[in-house]
Amino acid sequence: MAGTPVQVTGTVLTTRRVDAYHALTVVAPGIAERFRPGHFVSVAVGGAYTSMVTRRALSVHDVKSDYGGTVELVFTVRGRGTAWLAERRARDTLDLVGPLGRPFPLPRDPAHCVLVGAEYGSAVLFPLADALLARGCRVDFVLGGAGAERVFGAMRARRIAETTTLTTEDGSLGLRGKVTDALPSVIADTRADAVYACGPMETLRAVTAVGMEFDIPVQVAVEEQMGCGIGVCMTCVIPVIGDDGATRMVRACAEGPVFRGERVRFEDVGTIPFDALGAPGGGARHVS
Amino acid sequence: MSVDMRTFLAHVELANPITTAAGCAASGRELAQFFDLHRLGALTTRSITMAPRAGRPTPRMAETPSGMLNAVGLQGPGIDAFLERELPWLAQRGIKTIVSIGGGTVAEYSELARRLADAPGVTALEVNLSCPNMEDRGRVFAREGSAAAEVIASVRSIMRYDVPVVAKLAPDVADIVAVARACVDAGADALSMINNPLGMAIDTEALRPSLAAVTGGLSGPAILPLAVRCVWQVHAALPGVPLIGIGGVMTGRDAFQLVLAGACAVGVGTALFHDPYACLRIERELEDLLRARGFQRLADAVGLAHRPPGSAPRHLLVDTEESAP
Ligand SMILES: Cc1cc2nc3c(=O)[nH]c(=O)nc-3n(C[C@H](O)[C@H](O)[C@H](O)COP(=O)(O)OP(=O)(O)OC[C@H]3O[C@@H](n4cnc5c(N)ncnc54)[C@H](O)[C@@H]3O)c2cc1C
Ligand SMILES: Cc1cc2nc3c(=O)[nH]c(=O)nc-3n(C[C@H](O)[C@H](O)[C@H](O)COP(=O)(O)O)c2cc1C
Ligand code: FES
Numbered sequence: 058m059a060g061t062p063v064q065v066t067g068t069v070l071t072t073r074r075v076d077a078y079h080a081l082t083v084v085a086p087g088i089a090e091r092f093r094p095g096h097f098v099s100v101a102v103g104g105a106y107t108s109m110v111t112r113r114a115l116s117v118h119d120v121k122s123d124y125g126g127t128v129e130l131v132f133t134v135r136g137r138g139t140a141w142l143a144e145r146r147a148r149d150t151l152d153l154v155g156p157l158g159r160p161f162p163l164p165r166d167p168a169h170c171v172l173v174g175a176e177y178g179s180a181v182l183f184p185l186a187d188a189l190l191a192r193g194c195r196v197d198f199v200l201g202g203a204g205a206e207r208v209f210g211a212m213r214a215r216r217i218a219e220t221t222t223l224t225t226e227d228g229s230l231g232l233r234g235k236v237t238d239a240l241p242s243v244i245a246d247t248r249a250d251a252v253y254a255c256g257p258m259e260t261l262r263a264v265t266a267v268g269m270e271f272d273i274p275v276q277v278a279v280e281e282q283m284g285c286g287i288g289v290c291m292t293c294v295i296p297v298i299g300d301d302g303a304t305r306m307v308r309a310c311a312e313g314p315v316f317r318g319e320r321v322r323f324e325d326v327g328t329i330p331f332d333a334l335g336a337p338g339g340g341a342r343h344v345s
Numbered sequence: 346m347s348v349d350m351r352t353f354l355a356h357v358e359l360a361n362p363i364t365t366a367a368g369c370a371a372s373g374r375e376l377a378q379f380f381d382l383h384r385l386g387a388l389t390t391r392s393i394t395m396a397p398r399a400g401r402p403t404p405r406m407a408e409t410p411s412g413m414l415n416a417v418g419l420q421g422p423g424i425d426a427f428l429e430r431e432l433p434w435l436a437q438r439g440i441k442t443i444v445s446i447g448g449g450t451v452a453e454y455s456e457l458a459r460r461l462a463d464a465p466g467v468t469a470l471e472v473n474l475s476c477p478n479m480e481d482r483g484r485v486f487a488r489e490g491s492a493a494a495e496v497i498a499s500v501r502s503i504m505r506y507d508v509p510v511v512a513k514l515a516p517d518v519a520d521i522v523a524v525a526r527a528c529v530d531a532g533a534d535a536l537s538m539i540n541n542p543l544g545m546a547i548d549t550e551a552l553r554p555s556l557a558a559v560t561g562g563l564s565g566p567a568i569l570p571l572a573v574r575c576v577w578q579v580h581a582a583l584p585g586v587p588l589i590g591i592g593g594v595m596t597g598r599d600a601f602q603l604v605l606a607g608a609c610a611v612g613v614g615t616a617l618f619h620d621p622y623a624c625l626r627i628e629r630e631l632e633d634l635l636r637a638r639g640f641q642r643l644a645d646a647v648g649l650a651h652r653p654p655g656s657a658p659r660h661l662l663v664d665t666e667e668s669a670p
Contacts (some may be wrong), residue, residue: 061378062378062379062621063379064379064620064622069466082403101619101620108411109408109411109415110411110412110565110566110595110615110616110618110619111406111408111618111619112618113415119357137427152620154621155511174456253467272499280403281403281404282404282406283406284406284413284415284618285617285618286625287375287378287379287621288375289369289370289371289375289376290369290406290415290417290422290618291368291371291391291400291405291417292403292404292405292406292415292417293403294400294403294405294420295403305399306399306400306420311375326403327402327403327404327557328402329399329400329401329402333399334397334399335396335397335398335399335400335420335422336399336422337399
């Protein structure tokens with residue numbers, strides 16, 4: 058079944074720096090063939106005798122069928138685990154589990170899609186763009202970051218998209234400001250039918266707000282702290298409104314990471330909203 | 346030569362000693378994506394509560410040296426949804442299931458037991474005693490022998506005789522043997538040890554506690570010695586009581602330590618986050634270690650480290666070649 062995750066020992070094929078980011082291409086056959094845009098993988102870090110017991114979630118930036126199937130991961134060094142990953146070299150092995158999560162839903166008919174990426178969040182949008190183009194969709198990119206070196210994938214976006222709009226907060230590349238400052242005019246100019254976005258929660262909240270103003274659907278890929286990535290530890294929950302109108306604390310790894318933007322209660326992330334199913338006082342009794 | 350890995354939890358036979366730890370395998374479906382759950386000795390569910398619970402705010406997790414802190418807060422859909430959707434899924438597949446329950450009052454535990462008493466597919470009932478007792482100023486049941494015993498007695502009186510009741514104990518108590526004895530006297534057929542000790546981490550960037558709930562339960566390799574000590578002490582005091590050893594088991598060797606200390610079954614928690622196949626790997630590694638040391642049966646290794654210094658291991662005293670029929 059497509060999407061059923063597997064665990065594989067992958068071999069690093071190449072490592073490179075892409076602007077401010079690290080990119081690793083890993084031979085990971087079982088994962089590459091099951092992959093769909095939006096999926097992520099989890100990587101064990103630190104080696105066999107590591108003191109780091111949780112895996113690191115990373116989006117899949119690219120898959121290729123070379124070498125039996127490779128996946129490319131793009132990441133920024135945040136803590137000890139990603140620092141260890143940045144030191145991997147060709148021929149090192151990596152323990153990967155994937156593909157994980159729910160991928161981006163694709164429009165049934167050719168549509169005009171705007172893809173919005175902030176920082177390394179852009180990485181996950183490229184396989185999505187390929188899938189949309191293959192379905193005859195029009196693709197336009199809005200990519201941003203704090204500075205020029207933190208805008209990921211500008212060249213590739215220019216190559217494949219109808220238009221590419223770049224933003225930086227320091228004005229070193231493209232328009233000065235955030236992706237959401239540029240988004241309304243891109244939606245208007247392209248007469249977009251849908252928006253796809255990946256980046257920090259704050260960006261996703263703002264992109265969703267813009268999409269709602271234009272009354273077009275927004276699909277967001279969220280990032281929440283993850284312990285297992287496979288849906289068993291319950292640490293990655295965010296408040297999401299279900300089809301029945303009820304808010305539930307749902308797992309970003311198993312029910313997500315892709316959600317419809319207007320269903321995510323961004324302003325309540327990091328809390329248990331009082332009206333969430335099973336919230337203290339909200340129907341259920343609080344026992345701890 | 347293969348090692349006989351069967352074990353008994355009270356009178357219930359498990360094909361092998363490895364079970365998932367409560368709260369670390371949800372209700373099974375997620376792990377079933379990776380392997381056939383029949384290969385587990387048993388699956389332990391997350392702790393089921395009466396009402397649906399949304400749990401604690403995020404961040405709920407912080408990685409710590411050789412471990413992690415969690416403050417999930419028993420998030421789950423409640424007993425009704427469990428009986429409707431989760432337990433039947435396991436029961437239909439014939440998966441040996443230890444159902445864990447959690448409550449805030451003795452009445453709540455009894456009610457959970459009542460609801461589970463007639464449900465098909467309950468191999469054993471594990472009573473998570475690490476919940477705060479709402480009727481006793483939030484004091485955790487497991488911290489007090491008498492409070493723990495009250496819960497166990499009430500649950501034992503309700504559950505069918507053929508379903509063992511397992512009391513799950515917390516390590517951060519003054520005298521774990523006293524709590525264990527109180528639970529056994531109250532009718533516990535087996536004990537699970539250990540639940541998470543309480544810990545805390547501070548985010549040095551944000552200059553605030555790392556967890557939204559401030560404190561959380563510590564798990565992973567960091568607590569293995571704590572688990573070994575607890576299992577050792579309780580097995581020494583109550584040698585006839587079946588113990589499920591839990592805490593920081595990442596490898597077969599870790600499981601072997603708990604077995605030698607007195608556990609007849611071993612729970613695997615945090616290791617599952619690192620490796621979804623951890624239970625299968627640990628079972629295989631444990632079997633290999635036993636075989637390499639000449640054991641024919643897991644049962645012969647249970648509590649073996651308690652033998653006086655200088656004495657030969659029990660299993661090597663009998664000449665097994667000769668005595669075999
Ligand atoms: C679905 C998803 C996709 C992601 N894709 C990418 C990507 O393509 N590129 C990239 O650079 N980063 C990505 N991240 C973020 C990445 O997982 C974290 O930066 C990384 O886990 C930090 O690990 P660390 O050891 O450096 O930090 P530490 O702070 O030492 O990590 C400690 C623990 O917290 C977890 N953790 C900390 N921050 C995060 C976070 N933001 N998200 C999830 N878990 C976290 C770690 O996984 C680890 O278990 C993604 C996160 C998610 C949830
Ligand atoms: C995320 C998480 C959730 C847990 N939930 C429960 C639970 O619902 N009930 C329970 O009795 N123990 C729960 N535990 C404790 C484990 O069952 C186990 O006793 C403990 O984590 C030690 O084992 P480990 O080091 O192998 O994880 C939980 C532990 C973790 C890490
Ligand atoms: S990361 Fe464990 S449930 Fe989502």
